[in-house]
Amino acid sequence: MPVEPYEAATAPGPVPTPGHPMSYSTKLSLTINGQVRDIDVDNRTTLLDALREHLHLTGTKKGCDHGQCGACTVLVDGRRVNACLTLAVMHEGDDVTTIEGLGEPGNLHPMQSAFVKHDGFQCGYCTPGQICSSIAVLDEIRANIPSHVTSDLTADAAVTVEEIRERMSGNICRCGAYSNIIDAITEVAGTQA
Template identity: 55%
Template sequence: MQLTVDGVTHDVEVDPRTTLLDLLRERLDVTAPKKGCDHGQCGSCTVLLDGRRHLTCLALAVSYDGAEVVTAAGLDEGDELHPVQQAFLEHDGYQCGYCTPGQVCSAVGVLRELADGHPSHVTADLQQETEASDDELRERMSGNLCRCGAYVGILAAVRQAAGAQR
């Protein structure tokens, strides 16, 4: 199969039982996505898969032949950090850092969902443009857990990045 990861194309033979997370980490040495729970419950393995946030621990790699994967390590533009990465630094949206790559990728996906007008469970009016309120951001980021409890900084970072995109 062929997979593009952070702009680099890889041709690999894959056992059909291999998860995308294991392919990335063990075969391609892409260590930004982390193996947290291995059950799709913590979000530490989140990447952008063809532009949408995705849990790689639940995805069989062979299902994504030809896909484009962007990890937190592939978001920067040369020497410039992605606005979400910069916001995480400015607001201390991390402590131990284990969940941070998944949080960052999820935040990028959340901002894209908001820009595209996708509602969430807390969207009050489906006829209006969805605002990046704290309730919206908390709901959309709820699939990414932080064992250290850095949620105040994470929310502030996503809020800042949402404002920068307007």
């Protein structure tokens, strides 16, 4: 005898979301920008939508919603992630940093300051994702993680224009501020050496 969707709700596990008997929700606990946040989301909710719609952190932008533009890039446990391509339920207990968690007016993150100094943005829509990716790029290079343009896998990774371009290739700027973004990343890399 087939189980009706409403009967399944009496079994242990997820419960149907009101109004959507075949949809389930999950309670999550994530650390967002240093603060533990508990949310209840539909299991199909992306991390991007959880941040924007449930937590009202709208600095992370929805661009293509297909992982092709990088506007939604955030840092999850220190690694960059396209928030539109991952489900919120996959990040129970993770440490998520959005653009709001990097700095604030009067106390900007060095990468944010460098983007301002070098005009690393025009319309600014892609900038939050660009900055989060830029921070991760420098961490990847410091960790000696090779990219597709790394010529010598036995040598330490280096901050070069080619490396930055390759590693930032998943972040699209429709305004074309790429050379200024490279200048900003290069400056921050020089101060961290």
